[in-house]
Amino acid sequence: MGKKVKKESCPKDEFDPLSIESKTAATAILMLNSPEEEVLAKACEAIHKYAEKGDENKQALMRLGAIEPLSRLISHEDRIVRRNSVMALGVMASNNEVKNGLKPLDVIPAILSRLSPEENVVVHEFATLCLTSLSVDYFFKIQIFDHKGLEALLQLLSSSDPDVKKNSVECIFNLVQDLPNRAAVHRLNGLSPLLELLRSEFPVIQRFALRTIEMITIDRDTSGAFRNIHGFDRMLEVLATKELSDLHEEALKVICNCLDDSESMLLFQRMGGLEQLLQMVGTSTLAEVQACAVKVVAKMALKNENRKILLEMNIEQTLAGLLALRNERLHMAVCQAVSAVCQNPASRDTFRSLDAIVPIVQLLKNEQSELRWAAAEALANLTNSNDRNAVVICKAEGDKLLVQQLRDSCMGAAVHAASVLTNIASQEELRRSILVNEAIPALVELLDSTDNNVLISATQALASLACDAKARQELRNVGGLPALVHLLKSINADILRNASWAVSVCASDEVTAMALCHAGALETLQEINLSSHRKNKFSILALQKLLDSNLSLKYSLTGHLSTIDIISDGFYDPGQIKMGHRVPSLVEISAQEVNQHRATVVVNGKPPDQFITKTSDEPKHDSKMKGKDQKDDEKKNNEDETKPNQEIVVDKGWSLPCDTAFLKLVEEAAESVLPLQDEVSMYSALAIFVCDTMGGRVDPEKLHDFLWELHISELKFDACSNIVLIGKIKKGIYCHRALLFKGIADRIGLSCSLNRGEYNRAWNEVFITGRKKANGFGKPESFIVDLMHHPGELMKVNSPAALAYQTI
Numbered sequence: 073m074g075k076k077v078k079k080e081s082c083p084k085d086e087f088d089p090l091s092i093e094s095k096t097a098a099t100a101i102l103m104l105n106s107p108e109e110e111v112l113a114k115a116c117e118a119i120h121k122y123a124e125k126g127d128e129n130k131q132a133l134m135r136l137g138a139i140e141p142l143s144r145l146i147s148h149e150d151r152i153v154r155r156n157s158v159m160a161l162g163v164m165a166s167n168n169e170v171k172n173g174l175k176p177l178d179v180i181p182a183i184l185s186r187l188s189p190e191e192n193v194v195v196h197e198f199a200t201l202c203l204t205s206l207s208v209d210y211f212f213k214i215q216i217f218d219h220k221g222l223e224a225l226l227q228l229l230s231s232s233d234p235d236v237k238k239n240s241v242e243c244i245f246n247l248v249q250d251l252p253n254r255a256a257v258h259r260l261n262g263l264s265p266l267l268e269l270l271r272s273e274f275p276v277i278q279r280f281a282l283r284t285i286e287m288i289t290i291d292r293d294t295s296g297a298f299r300n301i302h303g304f305d306r307m308l309e310v311l312a313t314k315e316l317s318d319l320h321e322e323a324l325k326v327i328c329n330c331l332d333d334s335e336s337m338l339l340f341q342r343m344g345g346l347e348q349l350l351q352m353v354g355t356s357t358l359a360e361v362q363a364c365a366v367k368v369v370a371k372m373a374l375k376n377e378n379r380k381i382l383l384e385m386n387i388e389q390t391l392a393g394l395l396a397l398r399n400e401r402l403h404m405a406v407c408q409a410v411s412a413v414c415q416n417p418a419s420r421d422t423f424r425s426l427d428a429i430v431p432i433v434q435l436l437k438n439e440q441s442e443l444r445w446a447a448a449e450a451l452a453n454l455t456n457s458n459d460r461n462a463v464v465i466c467k468a469e470g471d472k473l474l475v476q477q478l479r480d481s482c483m484g485a486a487v488h489a490a491s492v493l494t495n496i497a498s499q500e501e502l503r504r505s506i507l508v509n510e511a512i513p514a515l516v517e518l519l520d521s522t523d524n525n526v527l528i529s530a531t532q533a534l535a536s537l538a539c540d541a542k543a544r545q546e547l548r549n550v551g552g553l554p555a556l557v558h559l560l561k562s563i564n565a566d567i568l569r570n571a572s573w574a575v576s577v578c579a580s581d582e583v584t585a586m587a588l589c590h591a592g593a594l595e596t597l598q599e600i601n602l603s604s605h606r607k608n609k610f611s612i613l614a615l616q617k618l619l620d621s622n623l624s625l626k627y628s629l630t631g632h633l634s635t636i637d638i639i640s641d642g643f644y645d646p647g648q649i650k651m652g653h654r655v656p657s658l659v660e661i662s663a664q665e666v667n668q669h670r671a672t673v674v675v676n677g678k679p680p681d682q683f684i685t686k687t688s689d690e691p692k693h694d695s696k697m698k699g700k701d702q703k704d705d706e707k708k709n710n711e712d713e714t715k716p717n718q719e720i721v722v723d724k725g726w727s728l729p730c731d732t733a734f735l736k737l738v739e740e741a742a743e744s745v746l747p748l749q750d751e752v753s754m755y756s757a758l759a760i761f762v763c764d765t766m767g768g769r770v771d772p773e774k775l776h777d778f779l780w781e782l783h784i785s786e787l788k789f790d791a792c793s794n795i796v797l798i799g800k801i802k803k804g805i806y807c808h809r810a811l812l813f814k815g816i817a818d819r820i821g822l823s824c825s826l827n828r829g830e831y832n833r834a835w836n837e838v839f840i841t842g843r844k845k846a847n848g849f850g851k852p853e854s855f856i857v858d859l860m861h862h863p864g865e866l867m868k869v870n871s872p873a874a875l876a877y878q879t880i
Contacts, residue, residue: 097122097133104141109150116145116156123163130167139170143179146186155195158186162198165205174206180215187224193233200228200239207246216247222256229265238277241269245284254287258294267306275318282310282322289329298326299336308345311352317361320352324364328371337378346372346381354390359399366394366405373412388419392428400443403435407446414453420461429454429464436473441482448477448488455495462496471496471506478514478530483523490515490529497536507543516552524564531559531570538577544584553578557591560600565608568600572610576617585621594618594625598652628655631828635839638818639826641678642728644795645811646670648828662726664794671784671796673808675815677738679730733799734815737765742820754822755838755857756864762813763863766804770860780805809859810834824857829878835859837869 100122103115119138123130133139142164145157161179164170186199203221206212216222225247228240244262247253257263266288269281285303289295298304303326310316310323327345330336340346353365369387372378391413394406410432413419423429432454435447451470455462465471470492477489493511497503511533518530534556537543547553556578559571575593579585588594597615600606619626620637627633628649642658647670649655661672741761748754763769770778783803787796798815801808807828813836814826825837836859839852855866856874867874 097129097138098136101133101136101138101141104138104145109148109153112145112148113150113152113156116142116153116160120156120160120163123160127167130164131169133164134167134170134173139164139173140177143174143177143182146179147182151192154186155192158183158195158202159198162202162205165202171206171209171212175211178215180206180212180221181219184216184219184221184224187221187228193231193236196228196231196236197233197239200225200236200243204239204243204246207243210250213247213250213253217253217256222247222253222262223260226257226260226262226265229262229269234272234274234277237269237272238274238280241266241277241280241284245280245287248284248287251291254291254294257284257288258291258297263288263294263297263303264301267301267303270306270310278316278319279322282319282326286322286325286329289326292332295330295332295336298330299339303330304336304340304343304345308343308348311348317358320356320358320361321364324349324352324361324368328364328368331368331371334375334377337372337375341378341381346385350385350387350390353394359397359402362394362397363399363402363405366391366402366409370405370409370412373409373415376415379413379416382413383416383419387413388422388426388428392423392426395428395431400438400440403438404440404443404446407432407435407443407450410450411446411453414450414456417457420454420456420458423454424458424461424464429461430468433465433468433470433473436470436477441480441485444477444480445482445484445488448474448485448492452488452491452495455492458495459499462499462502465492466496466502466505471502471511472509475506475509475511475514478511478518483521483526486518487523487525487529490518490526490533494529494533494536497533500540503537503540504542506537507540507546511537512543512546512552513550516547516550516555519552519555519559524567527559527562527564528566528570531556531567531574535570535574535577538574539580541581544578544581547578548584548587553584553587553593554591557588557593557596560593560596560611568606569608569610572597572600572608572614576610576614579614579617579621582621585618589618589622589625595652595654598629602652625655627826627828633814633826635823635825637825639675639815641676643675643815644672645674645807646672658728658795659726661794666788666792666794669794671788672794673796673798673801673811674728674731675734675798675811676728676731677735677819728795729797731797731799734797735799737799737812738816738819741816745822746820751840752866755824755840755855755866758813758817758820758822759857759859759864762809762816763859765802766809766812766859767802769863770805772861775805778803778805780808805832806860807832807834810836813857813859831880833878833880835878838866840866 097119100115100118103111104119106112106115119133119142123133139161142157142161145153146161148154148157165174183199183202186195191199203216203225207216222244225240225244228236231237231240244257248257263285266281266285269277272278272281285298289298307323307327310319327340331340349365349368353362353369356362356365369382373382373387387409391406391409394402410423410428414423429451432447432450436444438444438447451465451474455465474489474492477485480486480489493506497506515530515534515537518526521527521530534547534552538547556571556574559567560575562568562571575588575597579588594615597611597618600611601615619630623633623637623639624642624644624646626637628646629651631648633639644658644661646656646661658672658674741758744761745754745757748757767778767780780803784796784801787800788794798808798812801812804812810826811834814824817824817836823839826834827837828834836857838855838857840855841852854869856869856877858865858867858877861877867877
């Protein structure tokens with residue numbers, strides 16, 4: 073037997089070392105709770121290796137509960153445990169389930185503490201890797217910002233390890249997508265280390281650095297700091313290096329951000345940046361780079377001083393040449409640049425001479441909505457105050473394409489297309505071409521839009537097109553007037569102004585004006601003009617045009633008809649109505665029971681079946697004196713010419729009786745007054761005739777004995793109506809006589825106005841040409857015609873006699 077060797081025994085209080093070989097992740101995760109540092113380190117290392125194999129493994133570790141102990145171990149006292157746990161967590165954090173699982177654990181402060189200079193490079197690498205994965209989530213962005221993580225990340229940009237640099241700059245890029253972080257980078261002087269990364273030998277680091285600089289220079293303060301630390305020099309270095317051609321696009325975007333102020337523009341020009349930029353526009357073989365360069369040109373061209381420099385370098389020719397290339401992104405940039413350059417009027421002509429307009433028109437056919445938008449905007453600027461460019465567009469059938477853009481789902485394209493049509497519509501021939509392509513229905517559809525820019529452009533285009541009678545008729549037919557009137561209630565000042573402008577244009581003919589009134593335009597405009605904040609020059613004009621088309625409403629609301637306001641058949645006077653209140657129609661008044669209120673006096677010489685409104689093409693009556701036969705002939709000719717467009721406006725359920733007595737008065741007045749050659753004699757003779765018709769001369773002191781009210785009441789009772797025909801009044805005072813004088817004068821060719829005062833006072837004002845002198849006629853003077861007390865007397869306006877006649 074051999075000699076026995078005595079075994080060494082361990083102390084009784086120590087456990088014999090035990091080597092365990094585990095083949096499941098669950099066992100490794102259980103080991104994460106071990107108090108032994110060596111066990112913890114090996115478990116973390118095994119988990120790290122397992123997680124690196126794929127997303128499924130990361131999810132499995134997550135479900136087995138690995139992230140809670142790992143997030144605790146990254147703050148462990150042992151350096152190796154800390155390192156291995158950070159490596160494991162850094163790899164796992166790229167999985168979305170893991171990110172969600174980390175949210176309640178408040179892990180960001182612990183990870184940020186691992187970025188301290190005392191930690192080794194491996195810890196920095198995986199800690200920044202973890203932050204990069206988490207920083208795409210807004211929840212973690214806030215935590216990183218609140219715990220001042222940006223400062224630590226900016227310091228690591230100068231790390232000697234490229235992986236740490238790459239992870240740090242990528243994480244910063246993710247963070248600066250939000251405004252607070254962009255401002256923080258500027259505050260922490262982060263631009264300089266980011267610019268330094270452009271010298272890195274690793275393209276991925278350079279790209280992330282440029283993309284980060286691009287984001288933070290959106291802020292104006294940062295772009296100023298970029299200029300002060302020689303940022304333009306670094307960008308131009310990148311552009312001048314052919315080996316960095318894949319970075320040229322990002323460098324150009326940075327330059328574009330930093331050219332907002334004049335100082336930067338001037339510096340960029342002095343450094344030769346403009347020449348280098350234009351050379352790149354013309355010679356670069358990468359369309360994306362060319363597009364970015366053109367965008368920089370477009371931004372520079374927005375400033376007048378830069379635009380002058382660009383024009384000296386024949387920028388129009390360069391841009392026109394780029395339209396021949398087939399690249400949609402490049403075409404979009406060119407259109408934007410054309411829009412900016414065209415702020416110079418001469419450039420609009422230059423682009424036409426370079427045949428650049430037609431290619432832009434053709435871009436309206438492109439399937440890409442953003443490109444159609446840019447093309448429409450370019451055409452809007454090209455046609456601004458340039459009729460010849462408008463002709464070129466229409467010859468290329470651009471008007472048809474522009475109308476199609478009005479129905480485009482891209483609202484930006486519709487806005488600018490409407491602007492182009494507004495510019496083109498200033499020419500009658502082109503305007504008709506637009507209408508043939510059904511522009512009115514397309515514009516009416518836009519009136520229901522909720523986009524203010526669309527409404528502004530659509531109403532402006534309608535205002536430009538509605539000066540054509542056909543356009544107004546089409547606008548009525550497609551039901552566009554109610555929508556237009558509805559926009560008068562808009563709180564947007566531009567929409568209100570343009571809608572008022574469109575209404576004022578549409579009210580040019582009586583048919584459309586009446587339709588607008590039926591849609592509530594009159595009441596709405598009255599309300600607008602009573603407001604000092606909403607009132608504008610177009611709302612005032614629109615109200616005036618509507619009133620001019622309906623003299624009954626005009627006289628009732630304003631108390632004044634001028635010499636060019638010719639009273640026609642169907643005119644009625646319901647009395648003074650306050651502005652902002654509704655004036656009842658004749659049909660409504662006819663339906664009322666006979667009452668004690670003021671009678672509505674009507675001037676009418678047509679039978680019911682002839683009540684047809686004037687069409688938009690009917691000319692206004694001349695204020696010059698004409699004989700009755702001549703006026704009747706002209707009236708008949710006008711009615712014959714416009715007969716196809718005439719529309720009946722009188723309610724079929726009620727008809728206004730013909731005032732034969734009034735017609736007879738007109739004939740008698742014409743026979744007695746028109747043969748007189750002297751202007752004064754004619755007015756005086758007509759005044760005497762009206763006075764005799766309405767009850768004769770009335771002494772001012774005996775006015776109360778002139779029982780005109782009883783007479784009017786009898787007429788109302790006999791007619792069983794509150795409506796009284798003026799020809800039947802045999803006892804009338806100021807208001808009745810002034811209305812009869814105006815009604816007859818307008819029919820026989822005499823010119824006079826009608827004015828309402830208080831307490832049934834009304835008067836007529838006439839202009840008398842002064843006596844003939846050696847050098848011509850004297851200055852015309854205004855007179856008030858006396859129809860009551862001294863019939864035929866003409867009193868100078870504002871004289872004591874005139875004032876006494878006008879007031880009590």
